[in-house]
Amino acid sequence: MLRRHQEDFCQALGRPPGAKYEHSQTGRRGPDLRTMIGLVRDRLAPGQVPRFLDAVIFNIAIGNVDSHAKNYSVLYPLDGGPPALAPLYDLMSGLAWPGITENHAQDVGGQNRGRHIHGRHWARLAAESGINATQLRRRVDEICELIPTEVDAAINEVAAMPGGSHGMLTEFSREIRERTLTVRDHNAA
Structure with missing residues (x-):
């Protein structure tokens, strides 16, 4: 059996596991999105920055407040070619659970509360990271349009799993859906 090497962003950036959040209680500041984008740009195969940004936008839009640096990974190919982003894993939404923080693991342009991220924050992230702000904000809109069309299929897939038919799915x-609309509407502001 052949195994592919994978390392999370903390490993790839030489950070300890306790530094997975940009702001943490451990006293070890984790990587910010600018640093993570730099890793993707400098060390991964071409074309991976837009994929990474799609993942960040998706996590903001679904309220995945635990999308920290250990939940993004680099996957090394067996043929020795350039590494690429690993598929997303450990996805969760904290939106329906009372008492879960609304602070995301990394700031978007200085703001980490999903419902308070506006177009100016996406534009600031773009400026800090050398990305076209207009294209990034357009992509925020596109992803926020796609998610509601896919939610029902995802809910049905989970419900079909053993033990997956949970009352919280609805x-x-x-x-x-609400958060996606908020993220899209705030992006226009």
Whole structure:
């Protein structure tokens, strides 16, 4: 059996596991999005920065407040070619659970509360990272348009799993749809 090497962004950036959040209680500041984008730009195969930004936008839009640096990974190919982003994993939405923080693991342009991220924050992230702000904000809109069309299929897929038919599915669907609209509307502001 052949195994592919994978390292999370903390490993790739030489950070300890306790430094997975940009702001943490451990006293070890984790990487910010600018640093993570730099890693993707400098060390991964061409074309990976837009994929990474799509993942960040998706996590903001679904309220995945735990999308920290250990939940993004680099996957090394067996043929020795350039590494690429690993598929997203450990995805969760904290929107329907009371008492879960609304602070995301990394700031977007100086703001880490998903419902308070506006177009100016996406533009600031773009400026800090050498990305076209107009294209980034357009992509925020595109992803926020796609998510509601896919939520029902995702809910049905989870419900079909053993033990997957949980009463919270409807609540998560509603919360994700609401947050996606908020992220899109605030992006226009």
